[in-house]
Amino acid sequence: MNVPAPQPDPTAPPALFDRAFIDDPYPAYAWLREHAPVHKTRLPNGVEAYLVTRYDEVKAVLADPRLSKNAAQSFPGWKPGRTGIPGEHRSGIAAHLLNLDPPDHTRLRRLVAKAFTPRRIADFEPRIRQIADKLLDECAARAAEPGGDGGVDLIRGYACPLPVAVILEMLGVPEEDQSIFHEWAFGVVDRGGARGGVGRSVKRIRGYLREIIHKKRLAPGDDLLTALVRASDHGEHLSEDEAAAMAFILLFAGFETTINLVGNGYFALLTHPAERDRLLAEPDLLPSAVEELLRYDGPVEFATWRFTTEPITVGGTEIPAGEPVLAVLAAADRDPARFPAPDTLDLGRPATGHVALGHGIHFCIGAPLARLEGRIAFERLLARYPGATLARPAETLRWHSGLIMRGLYELPVRLQGP
Ligand code: HEM
Numbered sequence: 001m002n003v004p005a006p007q008p009d010p011t012a013p014p015a016l017f018d019r020a021f022i023d024d025p026y027p028a029y030a031w032l033r034e035h036a037p038v039h040k041t042r043l044p045n046g047v048e049a050y051l052v053t054r055y056d057e058v059k060a061v062l063a064d065p066r067l068s069k070n071a072a073q074s075f076p077g078w079k080p081g082r083t084g085i086p087g088e089h090r091s092g093i094a095a096h097l098l099n100l101d102p103p104d105h106t107r108l109r110r111l112v113a114k115a116f117t118p119r120r121i122a123d124f125e126p127r128i129r130q131i132a133d134k135l136l137d138e139c140a141a142r143a144a145e146p147g148g149d150g151g152v153d154l155i156r157g158y159a160c161p162l163p164v165a166v167i168l169e170m171l172g173v174p175e176e177d178q179s180i181f182h183e184w185a186f187g188v189v190d191r192g193g194a195r196g197g198v199g200r201s202v203k204r205i206r207g208y209l210r211e212i213i214h215k216k217r218l219a220p221g222d223d224l225l226t227a228l229v230r231a232s233d234h235g236e237h238l239s240e241d242e243a244a245a246m247a248f249i250l251l252f253a254g255f256e257t258t259i260n261l262v263g264n265g266y267f268a269l270l271t272h273p274a275e276r277d278r279l280l281a282e283p284d285l286l287p288s289a290v291e292e293l294l295r296y297d298g299p300v301e302f303a304t305w306r307f308t309t310e311p312i313t314v315g316g317t318e319i320p321a322g323e324p325v326l327a328v329l330a331a332a333d334r335d336p337a338r339f340p341a342p343d344t345l346d347l348g349r350p351a352t353g354h355v356a357l358g359h360g361i362h363f364c365i366g367a368p369l370a371r372l373e374g375r376i377a378f379e380r381l382l383a384r385y386p387g388a389t390l391a392r393p394a395e396t397l398r399w400h401s402g403l404i405m406r407g408l409y410e411l412p413v414r415l416q417g418p
Contacts, residue, residue, distance in 0.1 A: 011035070017044050022401045025301065026343065029053055029331035038317035043403060049324040050314075051302075053331035055338040055355070057315045058303075061327045063360035067306040068101050095242070096249035098304050098362065105361065111238055112246055112365060115227035121369045124170060128373060131165050132158075132380045136415075143415055151391030154411040155263050158381075160189050163258035163373055167251055172223025173212065180204060185255055189409075202248075209244040224250075254366045260299030260407035261370060262377045265290070267397070267411060268297055269378070270390050272345045279347055280386050283379070290374045291351040295333045298356035301406040303327040329355045330406060387416035 013036060014028040015021060021028050032039050032053045039051045052061050061067060097109055139157040143150055164185045168178050184201040213229060217240070220226045228243045238246060269276040279289055306325045311318055319325060333354045334342040357364040364370065381388065390397075391412035398409045 013039070016041055017401070022399050023395075025330065025406075026334055029328060029334060032328075033331060033335060037315045038319070044401070045403070047324060049305075049326050050317075050319050051326050051328050051331075052314055053328045053335075054315060055332040055335035058327040058329065058332035058355055059359050061306065061314060061325060062303060062355070062358060062362070064312065065102075066309050066312050067325060068309050069099055069105070069304070069306060069362065070101050071099070071305060071307055073101075096245040097365070098249060098253065102361070107236065108238070108242065108246065109361070109365065111231045111236070112228065112250075114231040115224055116250065116365060118368050120170070120224065120227070121372060124166065124369075125372060125376070127169065128162075128166055128376045129380065131169075132162055132376055133384075135161055135165075136380055136384055140415055149391065151412045151414050154266065154413050155189065155259065155408060156186070156410070159259040159262035159266075159377070159411070160185055160255075162262065162377060163255045164251075166369075166373060167254050170224045171247055171250070172216065172221045172225045177208065177212075180208065181251070188256060189259060189407075205251075206244055206248065209247050210240060213240050213243045213247070250366065253364075254369065256405050256407065257299040257364075257366075258370055258373050260405055261290075261294065261374045263408045263411050264297040264299060264406065265293035265374065265378060266381060266413075267390075267394070267408060268293055268345055270388065270413070271394050275345050275347050276382075279378075280382055283382075285347050286375050286379060287371070288349075288351065289347040289378070290371055291354065292345065292347050292349055293374070293378075294356035295339065295351040295354035296345050297406070298330055298333060298354070299405060299407060300356065300358075301328065301330040302404050303329055303355075303358060304362075304404060326403075327355075329358075384417065385413075385415040386418055389414050389416065 014031050016028060032051065037052065037054045037057060039053070040048060041051060042048050052058055095104075097105060097112070100108065135158050139152045139154065142148070142157065143152040161182065164182055165178070168181055173181070180201065184205060187201060213225060216223075216226045217229050220230070225243070225247060228238055228246055229240075231238060269279070279285055303326065306327070308319050308321050308323050308325060310321050313319075314325075333339065333356060336342050338353070339349075339351070357367045357370065391414045397411070400407050400409060
């Protein structure tokens with residue numbers, strides 16, 4: 001007798017945070033958007049939080065002043081280290097934009113904006129291209145080594161060192177001092193049970209940043225650290241501690257995100273060859289392609305932690321005061337109510353309006369740099385290796401299980417020219 005296979009219960013919430021979810025969270029997000037758009041769940045780190053998944057509600061949450069970023073003030077059950085960047089609290093470097101509310105946030109953001117200007121970023125374009133080409137030369141040399149299989153991991157060889165080198169050079173960290181930052185960045189990307197180790201190196205990084213900031217005060221350079229130290233607004237300056245926390249958050253917020261833009265974006269191109277060929281035929285599509293790649297499989301899956309300071313109602317659900325809320329950017333950017341055929345990668349679509357770079361007062365301050373680095377990273381890969389292919393089947397690649405970021409551990413590619 002044939003016994004029918006048990007069918008999944010369409011009314012039951014999907015498993016969140018298991019391996020299948022980590023590899024492809026989008027079906028679970030589609031279910032949540034439709035059936036439980038504000039969903040309380042226990043996260044892998046043991047914290048219970050509300051997930052918000054619809055586009056309109058994600059934007060509302062990101063713009064709502066009743067949600068605070070300052071856990072210490074607004075979340076009574078909070079223990080330092082349960083949320084936020086590993087090691088930041090122990091290292092005394094947590095007083096940065098992503099953990100502050102107005103008026104402190106407003107004051108610091110205004111000062112940073114005076115130093116981290118669109119002009120400073122645009123001036124860096126030729127240098128970013130040079131760094132990208134040098135890294136690709138090294139990748140090609142590694143791929144050609146005897147005994148290898150001709151493949152090279154573009155996360156380690158390209159996506160990771162590119163943004164780290166760019167922001168360090170912009171900040172004005174001398175080349176001979178850059179290795180501790182690159183080691184730390186690889187540690188963060190590898191995860192490899194290294195959270196403690198990563199936390200410890202945050203302490204070294206903070207010590208280094210304070211020292212170099214002090215030196216820049218005495219001997220100014222033409223760089224972002226000097227500009228941060230000098231920035232003033234109505235007679236106010238950043239203290240050396242504030243400047244160190246600021247340099248740290250520019251570094252931290254800017255590197256894993258950009259790695260994932262290059263990694264997730266190039267993976268999407270390699271697994272959608274017709275779209276890749278379209279981009280090769282029409283390079284003018286690159287800026288809109290970067291927006292669509294940010295929307296389609298963005299680097300930041302969840303916006304960073306927010307906490308209710310009073311009871312609020314989101315999408316008809318009341319969230320009590322003192323609760324953590326996570327806006328799921330990746331779910332909002334696949335919401336069919338905002339983006340038609342959201343699961344289709346369409347490099348020509350007007351994808352602006354996505355929330356991959358956030359929304360509201362914490363909107364990514366590095367967005368112009370992120371977009372520029374993304375554009376150049378794809379431009380160099382496509383121009384030099386238009387026939388590149390994945391060196392392993394797509395389904396064998398592993399995705400990070402980190403809560404906030406979405407990215408690949410490795411991206412093995414065969415670099416092929418025309
Ligand atoms: C904030 C995404 C690159 C610096 C944010 C937020 C998102 C984001 C979603 C808001 C987080 C929230 O509201 O919880 C991205 C993505 C990037 C990228 C997807 C790359 C593709 C960069 C770069 C820098 C940077 C290159 C600097 C060098 C920052 C800072 C904040 C921020 C300092 C905090 C702003 C504030 O709280 O006022 N980013 N980012 N980001 N980003 Fe980016």
